[in-house]
Amino acid sequence: xxxxxxxxxxxxxxxxxxxxxxxxxxxxxxxxxxxxxxxxxxxxxxxxxxxxxxxxxxxxxxxxxxxxxxxxxxxxxxxxxxxxxxxxxxxxxxxxxxxxxxxxxxxxxxxxxxxxxxxxxxxxxxxxxxxxxxxxxxxxxxxxxxxxxxxxxxxxxxxxxxxxxxxxxxxxxxxxxxxxxxxxxxxxxxxxxxxxxxxxxxxxxxxxxxxxxxxxxxxxxxxxxxxxxxxxxxxxxxxxxxxxxxxxxxxxxxxxxxxxxxxxxxxxxxxxxxxxxxxxxxxxxxxxxxxxx
Amino acid sequence: xxxxxxxxxxxxxxxxxxxxxxxxxxxxxxxxxxxxxxxxxxxxxxxxxxxxxxxxxxxxxxxxxxxxxxxxxxxxxxxxxxxxxxxxxxxxxxxxxxxxxxxxxxxxxxxxxxxxxxxxxxxxxxxxxxxxxxxxxxxxxxxxxxxxxxxxxxxxxxxxxxxxxxxxxxxxxxxxxxxxxxxxxxxxxxxxxxxxxxxxxxxxxxxxxxxxxxxxxxxxxxxxxxxxxxxxxxxxxxxxxxxxxxxxxxxxxxxxxxxxxxxxxxxxxxxxxxxxxxxxxxxxxxxx
Numbered sequence: 271x272x273x274x275x276x277x278x279x280x281x282x283x284x285x286x287x288x289x290x291x292x293x294x295x296x297x298x299x300x301x302x303x304x305x306x307x308x309x310x311x312x313x314x315x316x317x318x319x320x321x322x323x324x325x326x327x328x329x330x331x332x333x334x335x336x337x338x339x340x341x342x343x344x345x346x347x348x349x350x351x352x353x354x355x356x357x358x359x360x361x362x363x364x365x366x367x368x369x370x371x372x373x374x375x376x377x378x379x380x381x382x383x384x385x386x387x388x389x390x391x392x393x394x395x396x397x398x399x400x401x402x403x404x405x406x407x408x409x410x411x412x413x414x415x416x417x418x419x420x421x422x423x424x425x426x427x428x429x430x431x432x433x434x435x436x437x438x439x440x441x442x443x444x445x446x447x448x449x450x451x452x453x454x455x456x457x458x459x460x461x462x463x464x465x466x467x468x469x470x471x472x473x474x475x476x477x478x479x480x481x482x483x484x485x486x487x488x489x490x491x492x493x494x495x496x497x498x499x500x501x502x503x504x505x506x507x508x509x510x511x512x513x514x515x516x517x518x519x520x521x522x523x524x525x526x527x528x529x530x531x532x533x534x535x536x537x538x539x540x541x542x543x544x545x546x547x548x549x550x551x552x553x554x555x556x557x558x559x560x561x562x563x
Numbered sequence: 564x565x566x567x568x569x570x571x572x573x574x575x576x577x578x579x580x581x582x583x584x585x586x587x588x589x590x591x592x593x594x595x596x597x598x599x600x601x602x603x604x605x606x607x608x609x610x611x612x613x614x615x616x617x618x619x620x621x622x623x624x625x626x627x628x629x630x631x632x633x634x635x636x637x638x639x640x641x642x643x644x645x646x647x648x649x650x651x652x653x654x655x656x657x658x659x660x661x662x663x664x665x666x667x668x669x670x671x672x673x674x675x676x677x678x679x680x681x682x683x684x685x686x687x688x689x690x691x692x693x694x695x696x697x698x699x700x701x702x703x704x705x706x707x708x709x710x711x712x713x714x715x716x717x718x719x720x721x722x723x724x725x726x727x728x729x730x731x732x733x734x735x736x737x738x739x740x741x742x743x744x745x746x747x748x749x750x751x752x753x754x755x756x757x758x759x760x761x762x763x764x765x766x767x768x769x770x771x772x773x774x775x776x777x778x779x780x781x782x783x784x785x786x787x788x789x790x791x792x793x794x795x796x797x798x799x800x801x802x803x804x805x806x807x808x809x810x811x812x813x814x815x816x817x818x819x820x821x822x823x824x825x826x827x828x829x830x831x832x833x834x835x836x837x838x839x840x841x842x843x844x845x846x847x848x849x850x851x
Contacts, residue, residue, distance in 0.1 A: 275744070276674040280754050284669040285681060288662040288725050292688050295722035299696035299703070306698060313702070358593060361586050374837050375594045378601065381829050381840070383783035385801040386822045389808055390604050393815070401603060401620045438597065439844065446845040495692040498785055502805060516694045523698050524790065533698050540695035547690060 300540055306533035313529040324534035334535065337506070337513040340425055344432065344514065345493035351433050352440060352485055359444035360470045373445050377438035384435075384498030391431040392418065392503055418504055421511035428512055432499055436492070440485055447481040448474060483554045490550060491543055515539055608632070608819030615815040631820040635807075640795050641824060644803030651713055651799055652781040655720035660774050662721065663728035664766065668758055670729075671736040672744060682733075688726040693786055704791055715791040716799070720781050728773045731847050735769040775836050776843035779829055800825045 307324055309317040328334055358376075362369045379387065394400050395417035406414035417427040451474060459469050475482070497516035500506060506513035506521065515535065523532030599621075607615050609627040618624075635641050666685070670678045700719065701710075709715040743765070747757045763770070785801045792798055798806070804821050811817045833840060 272674060274748055274754060275672065277754065278675070281669050281673050281675050284665040284673075284758075288666045289681060289684070291662070291718065291722040292685065292725055294703075295700065295719055296688050296691055296696060297684075299699035300691060302699035302702075303695050313698075358590070361590065366587070366590065372590050372594055374833075374841065376597050377841065377844070378830075378833065379597055380844075381779055381783075381833055382826045383785065383801050383829075385783075385785055385805050386826050389804070389818065389822055390600055393607070393818070394600060394603075399616050399815070404620060434597070434600075437593075442841055442844055491690070491692075495694060497694065502785075516692070519694055520697070520786075524701075529698055529702075536692075536695040536698060539692055543690065543692055 300537075303533045303536045303540065306530055307537045309530040309533075311530040311533075312527045313523075314527070317530075320530070324531050325538075327531065328534055328538065333510055333513070334515070334518060336510060337515050337518040340512065341494050341496065341514045341516075343425065344429060344496055345490045347429050347433065348436075348489040348493045349486055351437070352482075352489060355437060355440040356444055356475075356482070359441050359448055360474060362441070363445050363448035364466070369445075373438070373442055375438075376441050379435045379437070380439045382435075385502055387431055387435055388499045388502035391499075395427060419508055421508055424504055424508065424512045428500055428503055431503075432496065435499075436489075440489075443481060443485060444478070447478040451477050479554075483551070486554070487547055487550050490546055494543055494546065495539060604819055604822060607815050608823045609816070610819075611816050612814065628816055631816040632824065635817050635821045635824070639807050639811075639821070640798075640803060641800075641807065641821060643796060644798055644800045644807075645824065647713070647797060647803075648782055648799040648801075651717055651720070652778055655717045655724070655781050656774050656777045658717065659721045659724045659728050659777050660770055663725050663732055663773065664763060664770065665758075666725070667729050667732040667736050668762055671733065672739075672762075673754075682729075685726045685729050688723075689730070693723070697786070697790060700787075701790055710791060711793050711797060713792075713797050716784075716787050719787050719791070720784060724777050724780060727847050728777060731773050731776070731843060732766065732769055734846060735766055739765060771836075772839045772843040772846075775832060775839050776847060778832065779840070782829060 306317075308319060308321060310320045310323070311317040362372055366372070394402050397403060397414075397416050397419075400417075402417065403414040415423055418424050455473060455477075456469055459473055464472070495516055496514055497520065500512055500514055500517050501520065504512045506517045516539065519532050519535040519539065522528045522535065603620055606621060606624065608631060609629065610618070610624045611628055614622075614624055666681075669675075670682050704710045704712075704715045709718075739762070743761060744757060747761055752760075783801060784799075785805075788799050788802045789805075792802065795803070795806075804825050807821060808818050811821075
């Protein structure tokens with residue numbers, strides 16, 4: 271038994287194909303991104319080693335820091351919206367009739383492609399024929415905002431469908447965690463005279479704190495690397511008002527062929543995400559953490 | 564005394580009912596926010612511009628223009644994109660699920676020293692942002708001649724979905740009793756035979772869950788196709804409709820029906836398999 275189940279040939283045969291794929295298509299590329307980041311390179315011609323020059327430029331590139339600020343704002347909004355999702359999940363998990371249908375309906379936007387969602391919301395925000403402005407005009411607002419071309423509001427206008435898309439995802443996760451709480455605990459608290467609000471706050475939330483940490487990490491990471499809707503809806507515009515780190519990097523690499531500098535930003539993004547993950551977990555770590563990371 | 568108690572009780576009951584009703588209305592409003600944009604999309608896919616601009620947004624079209632669907636399917640390349648999406652999604656899902664099952668089996672059931680390290684490599688893969696790999700991948704596919712070839716996206720989807728797929732499979736594999744394998748090996752069964760004849764059938768439910776999750780991710784993927792595929796004959800729906808809509812940006816009915824066609828397979832899958840999808844999303848994130 272042990273001999274057969276320790277057969278090196280079979281182990282290699284079963285693991286190597288998948289291992290090769292992630293090594294060649296994930297791990298080698300992140301090392302190469304770090305390497306290309308030290309080069310002056312247009313993607314076609316000769317590479318020239320320039321050391322940390324790209325990172326020196328990055329430090330003073332106001333367009334980059336503006337996009338980094340936008341990514342950070344998205345992270346803040348995403349984390350704050352978790353509070354709403356959590357509240358909704360607490361309500362949903364309290365033996366509400368039709369809870370299963372509700373959470374599934376909430377999830378639907380997350381299943382759709384970003385391109386479809388982006389195109390749909392571009393119509394919703396359409397200056398004259400979109401539902402948003404037609405509604406505003408119907409209640410007497412004559413000059414409704416130009417959602418996607420006003421530099422002051424475009425970023426927030428795009429945050430709405432991003433949050434809309436992922437709401438159901440977090441609600442599903444919280445709902446599952448809340449449903450896993452042993453009924454006896456809640457019953458015991460009820461007998462002791464605890465109000466529903468107290469039960470939610472003092473018993474349920476602490477019990478799912480592990481899951482809450484995971485979702486905070488997911489929301490922050492997901493925001494810092496966010497790309498899809500912004501690329502399709504505004505392409506970072508107008509004049510950089512909705513640019514985020516990933517869209518800025520994409521433009522540098524695949525529009526202006528600045529592969530060296532683009533790689534430096536790609537590598538920066540990688541390091542940033544690994545560091546942020548590490549620190550959030552460290553900051554929120556507690557001794558009685560029973561969730562395995 | 565008892566009368567007083569019952570009055571207090573009744574008041575409490577009414578308050579509870581009011582809170583309950585209020586919360587219920589809140590849940591319904593959220594549901595409406597999540598679903599109404601899609602209802603609006605479906606409605607304008609059946610209208611002509613005249614109706615889109617003049618009727619109230621959620622009004623039914625007087626005479627549904629199903630012709631919009633016929634037009635975009637026959638005049639654009641939507642049919643080609645659709646088929647490409649099916650082929651790319653299908654191949655990547657099969658490859659991912661099979662390779663992930665192999666790995667999970669080797670990691671959880673076979674005895675070797677490096678299994679934790681290999682598992683760690685897959686799990687760290689979950690955190691790598693796509694954009695940090697894009698330029699080297701672009702260069703790699705260019706050099707090996709797979710640029711603008713469907714294999715480039717099939718292989719990339721597989722690599723990037725393996726970590727999540729393995730993570731979902733892992734929990735299920737740990738619950739398979741060892742006796743199952745022991746008995747099979749006593750009977751002289753080879754490892755391959757055991758894997759294909761016993762393990763795969765036993766894990767079928769969780770394999771189905773990972774397959775549907777993979778299907779959704781691959782069907783909707785945008786960045787890789789947008790970067791690696793340039794010719795119309797290989798584009799999948801996401802990038803295809805993006806270009807198509809760019810050309811027809813004035814015809815709302817055409818845009819609407821294109822979008823509906825692109826999301827319909829996922830919506831249908833959801834109607835049939837919502838429980839697996841919910842389960843896959845939960846187990847795929849919670850352990851992260």
